[in-house]
Amino acid sequence: MAAAGPDRVLVATAVPVERDAVARACPGGTGIEVIAVGVGPALAAACTASALTAAALRGEPYGLVVSAGIGGGFQPEAPLGSLVVADAIVAADLGAETENGFVPVTELGFGTVGHQPPAELVRRVADAAGARTGAVLTVSTVTGTAARAAALRERHPTALAEAMEGFGVAEAAAAQGVPVLEIRAISNPVGPRDRAAWRIPEALAALTEGFGKLTPVLEGWNRHDS
Numbered sequence: 032m033a034a035a036g037p038d039r040v041l042v043a044t045a046v047p048v049e050r051d052a053v054a055r056a057c058p059g060g061t062g063i064e065v066i067a068v069g070v071g072p073a074l075a076a077a078c079t080a081s082a083l084t085a086a087a088l089r090g091e092p093y094g095l096v097v098s099a100g101i102g103g104g105f106q107p108e109a110p111l112g113s114l115v116v117a118d119a120i121v122a123a124d125l126g127a128e129t130e131n132g133f134v135p136v137t138e139l140g141f142g143t144v145g146h147q148p149p150a151e152l153v154r155r156v157a158d159a160a161g162a163r164t165g166a167v168l169t170v171s172t173v174t175g176t177a178a179r180a181a182a183l184r185e186r187h188p189t190a191l192a193e194a195m196e197g198f199g200v201a202e203a204a205a206a207q208g209v210p211v212l213e214i215r216a217i218s219n220p221v222g223p224r225d226r227a228a229w230r231i232p233e234a235l236a237a238l239t240e241g242f243g244k245l246t247p248v249l250e251g252w253n254r255h256d257s
């Protein structure tokens with residue numbers, strides 16, 4: 032039997048400037064498509080699910096989904112302008128606040144709070160792009176205090192970054208049995224709110240450079256090979 036060809040890859044960013052930064056490194060004909068799916072986990076999940084379903088109905092299903100964009104980095108492990116590849120995609124604020132602290136939704140008997148990207152693909156992508164690997168948290172509220180940053184790190188000691196879409200994109204992918212990655216270029220520290228300290232152009236440039244290096248890995252990847 033002939034070996035299956037490489038999987039088609041869907042890259043989902045939140046906003047158009049992130050989409051364009053990734054697309055600059057992914058010229059047409061590579062089997063990689065880049066779309067903007069909106070800010071926040073719910074909109075990102077809805078738009079990603081629509082794109083996956085539409086492709087499957089066309090008879091051109093995706094074999095991998097990548098949530099990509101800028102993100103906040105936990106300091107000092109994820110400096111501004113660096114890249115992080117998620118080895119775990121974690122819904123960090125999906126649960127209940129109690130007198131004894133935060134309780135994840137899974138401990139209340141519902142749903143899921145994490146997705147695991149394929150370990151070998153994470154390693155290959157991170158090696159190609161010179162990225163760090165660690166948990167990437169999905170939050171609905173951007174962290175704005177040192178106390179909140181410390182609480183997140185205490186609950187998630189391996190976390191390197193936070194953003195707002197990864198878990199939504201991962202839920203949509205998981206619902207269709209498609210593996211998922213998350214790749215973040217660090218635009219700001221996670222911590223006290225200081226919008227003037229965000230380095231968005233530099234992070235977008237890092238996203239383009241990183242995808243330039245990791246695109247061949249995505250192009251060659253087939254989930255049935257690994």
Ligand SMILES: O=C(O)c1cccc(C(=O)CC[C@H]2O[C@@H](n3cnc4c(=O)[nH]cnc43)[C@H](O)[C@@H]2O)c1
Binds near residue numbers: 071100196221
């Ligand atoms: O400045 C604000 O008030 C503000 C509030 C909500 C969102 C934004 C964005 O610009 C978010 C765009 C996009 O970037 C990701 N991102 C970047 N840094 C962080 C962060 O520290 N924490 C969470 N998300 C972050 C996120 O994925 C958004 O889609 C600005």
